[in-house]
Amino acid sequence: MNPEANGWGEYRKLVVHELERLSNEIAGLRGDLQKVDRDVLSLKIKAGIWGGVAGTILGVVIRLIPALR
DSSP: OOTTTTTHHHHHHHHHHHHHHHHHHHHHHHHHHHHHHHHHHHHHHHHHHHHHHHHHHHHHHHHHHHHHO
């Protein structure tokens, strides 16, 4: 029996094409996810720095209040 006679050859090409397309989309999504991970890490670092600065300023102000009375 000839596999081409029942249309399997065309179907096989379609399946391979779809698998390649999906593989490319997944690779693109991985790249996007890595960018999001870097952005989240950057935001965590900035939040930590700003939290430290705010805490330091608040601590200095609290220490100065009794001295100003």
